[in-house]
Amino acid sequence: MSELRWNPLLEEWVITATHRQQRTFLPPKDYCPLCPTREGGFPTEVPASDFEIVTFENRFPSLQRNPPEPAVKDSGLYRTQPARGICEVVLYTSDHEATLADLSVSHLDRLIQVWTDRYQELGSLDFVRYVYIFENKGEVIGVTLRHPHGQIYAFPYVPPIVQQELNACAKHFEHTGHCLLCDVLAEELRDGRRLVCQNDSFVAVVPFYARWPYEVHILPRRHILSLDDLTSSGRRELALILKTVVTKYDNLFGFSLPYIMAMHQQPTDGEDHSTYHFHIEFYPPHRSRDRLKYLAGCESGAGSFINDTLAEEKAAELREAAPREGEEIE
Amino acid sequence: MEKRRIIKEDGRYLIFYSFSPQPGQEPAEKRPNTRNLTREEKPLDREGRQCPN
Numbered sequence: 332m333s334e335l336r337w338n339p340l341l342e343e344w345v346i347t348a349t350h351r352q353q354r355t356f357l358p359p360k361d362y363c364p365l366c367p368t369r370e371g372g373f374p375t376e377v378p379a380s381d382f383e384i385v386t387f388e389n390r391f392p393s394l395q396r397n398p399p400e401p402a403v404k405d406s407g408l409y410r411t412q413p414a415r416g417i418c419e420v421v422l423y424t425s426d427h428e429a430t431l432a433d434l435s436v437s438h439l440d441r442l443i444q445v446w447t448d449r450y451q452e453l454g455s456l457d458f459v460r461y462v463y464i465f466e467n468k469g470e471v472i473g474v475t476l477r478h479p480h481g482q483i484y485a486f487p488y489v490p491p492i493v494q495q496e497l498n499a500c501a502k503h504f505e506h507t508g509h510c511l512l513c514d515v516l517a518e519e520l521r522d523g524r525r526l527v528c529q530n531d532s533f534v535a536v537v538p539f540y541a542r543w544p545y546e547v548h549i550l551p552r553r554h555i556l557s558l559d560d561l562t563s564s565g566r567r568e569l570a571l572i573l574k575t576v577v578t579k580y581d582n583l584f585g586f587s588l589p590y591i592m593a594m595h596q597q598p599t600d601g602e603d604h605s606t607y608h609f610h611i612e613f614y615p616p617h618r619s620r621d622r623l624k625y626l627a628g629c630e631s632g633a634g635s636f637i638n639d640t641l642a643e644e645k646a647a648e649l650r651e652a653a654p655r656e657g658e659e660i661e
Numbered sequence: 662m663e664k665r666r667i668i669k670e671d672g673r674y675l676i677f678y679s680f681s682p683q684p685g686q687e688p689a690e691k692r693p694n695t696r697n698l699t700r701e702e703k704p705l706d707r708e709g710r711q712c713p714n
Contacts, residue, residue: 378675387669388675
């Protein structure tokens, strides 16, 4: 059973998806459903003995192409809608042990091509207003399958955080005539203390307003709205900076750092979003090597984040983590 | 970039993306293992549930 329920107090949709309770939970490596189907082995999600990159519809989707009618009738105050959309899983590689940091820059370039293709294809569907590409990495994030993979939710609405960003960008443009994130980027480059790494096309920073200690945002220098606007050289530089950021994360404490990666692109609802600015956000839950930050009373109940650290100090730590500026990666 | 879309038994699609064949090998997606296990044969996860597929 899945449906959308409207929260009139927060003015946002909640997705109920009760069938997801049954999803596979941390199976042993030999029974990973995201590995290729080995000869003589059990059939996995991928009916091939090897693959480069694969995407498929999630077996336990929160949003469905043909969703059932809501279980509870719309009462006026309590609005419901079928949970129509598409949920995909993107398998980064056939290598069960790899992480994003282990993939070569060339492979990451290919992965970005796949993300771009999914953004275009899913975004062209008439019931899809927003294509959200993300990755949950690590069991502390709630990952239920360890094989390196990300997810894509093709939403029938623009999700609230993105809508809030769209509103702020439009408002800033109205007041200043500038793109908000172009101005943020200029401020970060001018200040310099929160820079993590950069190349000709992208800049990675712990933003001034970071909510998580090691939060990193990757911003394109050029004002682009989505992956669709990337040139081939821009895509290569995105692959390079992604590899640099996740490798720094893994070298920070000497273990593969869990994180949420969230890709924020313009909606695909046919509206004008030219004041928006594509970017990628990383939220690692660690606040130190062996301490996690939890979304507790203030964050969950009041919606106000408390960051126990200074963005300037955390950016310096990340700058020092290998690969440092000038060090080659591939 | 090449895309090959297949429809699984339960109606879900799956897309293979391939970029260049490995030297001396056919692209992996051309060698599908079509053997299907019966429900009873399928392995269990740590909580005793059957793995997907």
